[in-house]
Amino acid sequence: MLFSTIVATSQAVGATRSRRAKVEELRTLLAVLDPGEVEPVVSWLAGEPRQGRIGVGWRTLAGSRVDPSEEPSLTVSDVDRAFTELAGLSGAGSTGRRRELLAGLLGAATAEEQDFLMRLLTGDLRQGALDGVMTDAVAAAAGLPAETVRRAFMLSGRLPATAAAGLGGGADALAAFRLEVGRPIRPMLAAPAQSLAGAYDEFGGEVSVEYKLDGARIQVHRQGETVRVFTRTLREITRSVPELVELVGTLPCTSVVLDGETLALDPAGRPRPFQETMSRFGAESAHELLLHPYFFDCLHLDGADLLDAPLADRLDALQRVAPDHRIPGVLRPDDATADAQFDAALAAGHEGVVVKDLTAPYAAGRRGRAWQKVKPEHTLDLVVLGAEWGYGRRTGYLSNLHLGARDPDGGEPIMVGKTFKGLTDALLQWQTEEFPRHERSRDAHTVYLRPELVVEIELDGVQVSPRYPGGVALRFARVLRYRPDKTAAEADTVDAVRALLPGPDSAPRQPIPSDHGRS
Numbered sequence: 052m053l054f055s056t057i058v059a060t061s062q063a064v065g066a067t068r069s070r071r072a073k074v075e076e077l078r079t080l081l082a083v084l085d086p087g088e089v090e091p092v093v094s095w096l097a098g099e100p101r102q103g104r105i106g107v108g109w110r111t112l113a114g115s116r117v118d119p120s121e122e123p124s125l126t127v128s129d130v131d132r133a134f135t136e137l138a139g140l141s142g143a144g145s146t147g148r149r150r151e152l153l154a155g156l157l158g159a160a161t162a163e164e165q166d167f168l169m170r171l172l173t174g175d176l177r178q179g180a181l182d183g184v185m186t187d188a189v190a191a192a193a194g195l196p197a198e199t200v201r202r203a204f205m206l207s208g209r210l211p212a213t214a215a216a217g218l219g220g221g222a223d224a225l226a227a228f229r230l231e232v233g234r235p236i237r238p239m240l241a242a243p244a245q246s247l248a249g250a251y252d253e254f255g256g257e258v259s260v261e262y263k264l265d266g267a268r269i270q271v272h273r274q275g276e277t278v279r280v281f282t283r284t285l286r287e288i289t290r291s292v293p294e295l296v297e298l299v300g301t302l303p304c305t306s307v308v309l310d311g312e313t314l315a316l317d318p319a320g321r322p323r324p325f326q327e328t329m330s331r332f333g334a335e336s337a338h339e340l341l342l343h344p345y346f347f348d349c350l351h352l353d354g355a356d357l358l359d360a361p362l363a364d365r366l367d368a369l370q371r372v373a374p375d376h377r378i379p380g381v382l383r384p385d386d387a388t389a390d391a392q393f394d395a396a397l398a399a400g401h402e403g404v405v406v407k408d409l410t411a412p413y414a415a416g417r418r419g420r421a422w423q424k425v426k427p428e429h430t431l432d433l434v435v436l437g438a439e440w441g442y443g444r445r446t447g448y449l450s451n452l453h454l455g456a457r458d459p460d461g462g463e464p465i466m467v468g469k470t471f472k473g474l475t476d477a478l479l480q481w482q483t484e485e486f487p488r489h490e491r492s493r494d495a496h497t498v499y500l501r502p503e504l505v506v507e508i509e510l511d512g513v514q515v516s517p518r519y520p521g522g523v524a525l526r527f528a529r530v531l532r533y534r535p536d537k538t539a540a541e542a543d544t545v546d547a548v549r550a551l552l553p554g555p556d557s558a559p560r561q562p563i564p565s566d567h568g569r570s
């Protein structure tokens with residue numbers, strides 16, 4: 052297959068806003084790929100070489116610019132082979148060979164192919180938002196139910212491998228993707244609840260009401276003596292968190308997979324801010340702040356795979372293996388106890404509670420109704436699309452942020468507002484240093500960014516706005532914090548923003564009253 056066909060499909064997918072049209076473009080391409088081409092092509096369309104980062108920075112690329120070729124001649128395997136060699140280069144002489152390989156690759160590419168390669172190698176094409184569209188396209192091309200492909204993807208965490216299995220071996224090959232101890236799966240997520248009472252009633256009181264701790268998600272795998280720890284985005288952080296590894300190593304079991312939240316505590320045992328927990332996930336973090344785990348789910352125990360077991364059974368398993376490290380929660384509370392749990396969570400400085408359906412299986416990678424989060428404030432995780440230079444005291448700093456919500460159909464994020472409120476001096480400084488690394492372009496007032504950074508915004512609500520492309524704008528938005536644990540593919544969608552629009556007959560929004568809206 053010619054590489055130019057992939058570039059043309061990528062352009063066609065980017066040019067339409069229709070989800071159905073995107074799926075159809077991708078399906079048509081997938082249907083004609085050779086088996087060996089599926090993995091590289093699916094990776095590229097999601098914006099990454101199959102080999103991961105291959106050590107080619109913007110400067111090297113700019114230095115390798117050569118005249119484009121007139122006619123397309125590169126094949127998929129030519130490009131994939133060059134990436135494999137680039138990824139393997141190290142040591143003496145590698146700089147020269149890297150330049151040589153890049154010059155060869157770019158010289159054989161047409162102008163459009165060159166542009167695609169540059170964007171692919173600099174990360175500018177990365178679009179996790181395409182995952183959903185791609186899973187549907189794989190299902191359509193392989194003649195399988197979308198759910199079968201989705202589940203395999205959630206369990207493997209790798210879209211290219213899932214696509215290759217589905218297209219090559221059908222449902223049987225996909226069924227082989229099981230929870231494997233040592234390999235992370237995409238975490239189950241929570242949807243916002245309308246109210247505590249609403250969530251409670253929806254499940255007829257058959258719920259676990261747990262504190263929503265403001266830490267960072269961890270997934271811990273142990274097989275025998277070997278413990279591995281992963282973040283919410285499935286990044287391995289085992290070496291940064293020796294105290295968690297040690298603790299999990301002492302649990303009474305031979306194999307286990309636990310899901311939970313971790314928090315840094317100060318020497319007096321008080322929780323430290325989220326940023327300090329996150330800083331512990333870096334490779335060279337100082338270890339004086341100890342991380343404590345608070346587990347809330349058990350996905351595997353001593354050879355038994357529990358993903359499809361109801362939460363009640365998974366919590367029994369958790370109680371057997373880690374009774375002293377469970378997140379605070381109550382099972383099957385009456386209404387008054389559920390309310391008291393919410394108040395207690397807030398009084399203890401936590402974000403709120405998560406209300407969970409005790410009968411539901413673990414829906415990996417899904418933000419379903421089986422877990423509902425109840426918080427007193429509205430917050431949204433939005434993508435930073437740009438920032439304006441400040442004025443007055445903020446002259447010389449990148450300040451007013453342009454905020455975008457995710458397009459659920461995989462297009463570019465949709466701008467929903469701007470804010471410079473809530474930015475501390477330290478954050479202004481950080482933005483000014485960090486943003487140029489994500490720069491797409493700039494004009495006199497604004498630096499425009501690739502959609503890579505996610506920021507959590509607190510707001511009073513949203514309003515209809517003809518000025519913004521999504522027809523909605525944030526009201527009184529302020530920055531709470533950056534979310535380095537999230538990718539743009541995990542930002543809130545424009546539908547989540549629209550869901551905050553006041554209904555025709557709704558009263559002005561109030562914080563959740565102490566009876567949490569229960570009538």
Ligand SMILES: Nc1ncnc2c1ncn2[C@@H]1O[C@H](COP(=O)(O)OP(=O)(O)OP(=O)(O)O)[C@@H](O)[C@H]1O
Nearest residue numbers: 240241261262263264267268312347378405424432
């Ligand atoms: N008891 C709990 N059960 C499940 N998740 C919990 C719990 N306590 C804290 N969490 C955290 O809350 C997250 C679930 O909420 P959600 O799926 O919306 O993610 P989030 O976007 O990080 O949440 P938010 O932005 O509202 O803080 C989990 O990823 C986990 O990190």
